[in-house]
Amino acid sequence: MSAIELQHIIKNFKTPTSDVEVLKDVSFSAEPGSLSLVLGPSGSGKSTFLTIAGGIQTPTSGVVTTAGQELDKLSGKARDALRLDKIGFVLQSYNLVPYLTVGEQFTLVDKIKPKNNLSHDELDQLLDDLGIGDLVNQYPASLSGGQTQRVAIARALYPDPAIVLADEPTAALDSPRVAVVGQLLADLAHKRDKAIVVVTHDVRLEKFADRTFTLLDGQLSEGDTSNAA
Ligand SMILES: Nc1ncnc2c1ncn2[C@@H]1O[C@H](COP(=O)(O)OP(=O)(O)O)[C@@H](O)[C@H]1O
Numbered sequence: 001m002s003a004i005e006l007q008h009i010i011k012n013f014k015t016p017t018s019d020v021e022v023l024k025d026v027s028f029s030a031e032p033g034s035l036s037l038v039l040g041p042s043g044s045g046k047s048t049f050l051t052i053a054g055g056i057q058t059p060t061s062g063v064v065t066t067a068g069q070e071l072d073k074l075s076g077k078a079r080d081a082l083r084l085d086k087i088g089f090v091l092q093s094y095n096l097v098p099y100l101t102v103g104e105q106f107t108l109v110d111k112i113k114p115k116n117n118l119s120h121d122e123l124d125q126l127l128d129d130l131g132i133g134d135l136v137n138q139y140p141a142s143l144s145g146g147q148t149q150r151v152a153i154a155r156a157l158y159p160d161p162a163i164v165l166a167d168e169p170t171a172a173l174d175s176p177r178v179a180v181v182g183q184l185l186a187d188l189a190h191k192r193d194k195a196i197v198v199v200t201h202d203v204r205l206e207k208f209a210d211r212t213f214t215l216l217d218g219q220l221s222e223g224d225t226s227n228a229a
């Protein structure tokens with residue numbers, strides 16, 4: 001069973017002056033144990049694609065199935081519960097709580113989802129792997145962009161989700177850090193059977209991916225055709 005499946009997704013945005021079709025009949029699936037990379041230039045619909053895949057936005061038409069459940073057949077409450085249980089998001093806005101220290105960001109996750117999160121040792125290891133183990137007492141405002149990005153990655157992985165959806169997770173990172181994050185995500189997919197989907201314009205991640213897709217003008221195709229664009 002696919003972890004996430006999108007069938008014939010169309011997404012239109014209507015504004016007073018225009019009606020834009022951002023996703024044009026996009027179909028996609030992500031399997032447990034694989035890292036999928038969706039490449040595309042700015043404005044190509046990557047964030048729209050990812051938030052629809054994760055049930056944060058609803059499509060204009062088409063079907064999204066997460067862990068075997070069709071999202072539009074669930075109540076809002078059931079959808080929220082499924083998302084909390086199954087999906088770790090790394091969003092572009094990072095979503096760290098400004099008045100909590102780095103360490104407290106994880107305590108907050110424990111309050112929202114008390115069970116089945118990483119153990120203390122596993123969290124320590126994750127923070128060390130990401131090179132942020134010594135930041136636990138700092139507040140988000142005192143972190144660099146790259147540190148913030150790595151804390152957001154750790155926070156998404158801490159609940160041990162079956163599915164990880166990451167939006168430009170490496171935009172603020174230098175190449176050695178990109179390699180660390182790429183390898184970490186690939187290991188999570190391969191060793192812990194996670195389904196990981198990364199949308200990005202960062203081609204430095206390509207060598208870690210099992211499958212690469214290109215999103216261009218609202219259409220998704222398999223393979224890296226970004227150079228042809
Ligand atoms: N809520 C919205 N209302 C109107 N247009 C939107 C909205 N969200 C995204 N768009 C438009 O959809 C297109 C794709 O946006 P986005 O998915 O953010 O692309 P990407 O993440 O690849 O940069 C852009 O042209 C953007 O302006």
Ligand SMILES: [Mg+2]
Nearest residue numbers: 046047092167
């Ligand atoms: Mg985006």
